[in-house]
Amino acid sequence: MSQIIGYVSGVFDLFHVGHLRLLKRARAQCDYLVAGVLTDEASCHKGFPPAIPLHERIEVVSSMSCVDEAVVEPTPENLDAWQRIGFHRLFKGEEWRGTPRGERWESDFTALGVEVVYLPNTPHAPSTNLHRLIHQL
Numbered sequence: 001m002s003q004i005i006g007y008v009s010g011v012f013d014l015f016h017v018g019h020l021r022l023l024k025r026a027r028a029q030c031d032y033l034v035a036g037v038l039t040d041e042a043s044c045h046k047g048f049p050p051a052i053p054l055h056e057r058i059e060v061v062s063s064m065s066c067v068d069e070a071v072v073e074p075t076p077e078n079l080d081a082w083q084r085i086g087f088h089r090l091f092k093g094e095e096w097r098g099t100p101r102g103e104r105w106e107s108d109f110t111a112l113g114v115e116v117v118y119l120p121n122t123p124h125a126p127s128t129n130l131h132r133l134i135h136q137l
Helices: 018-025 040-045 053-061 078-085 100-111 127-136
Strands: 005-010 032-038 069-073 089-093 115-119
Touching: 005 018, 005 078, 018 032, 018 089, 018 115, 032 040, 032 053, 032 100, 040 069, 069 089, 078 100
Parallel strands: 005 032, 005 089, 032 069, 089 115
Antiparallel strands: none
């Protein structure tokens, strides 16, 4: 039987229990999990730069026992990551289901034989909320 490679990407800034649960849930559904950590430039869609430097975010993510490999992700485009890694499952938070971007992933990746798997979020823990709180101080 062949090994199922999974891929999940994120900024993983202000690492919290939601990140941990996402990584654990993804790892439970594959044999080998690659976590792509977005560069500061690739994470500009969040509206603010990461608070934690990239090299520290990589160190935190790669230290997780549920992550087999952490890679620097220079672009949020998952097709680029697939070309480099060749994963079989793409893991995304459930907030992407039914969105134009989620539908594009499903269309693009289904054509490549890659399964898009939506994982439950931890509602009270998004980094975006933490950033808003910090910036209000």
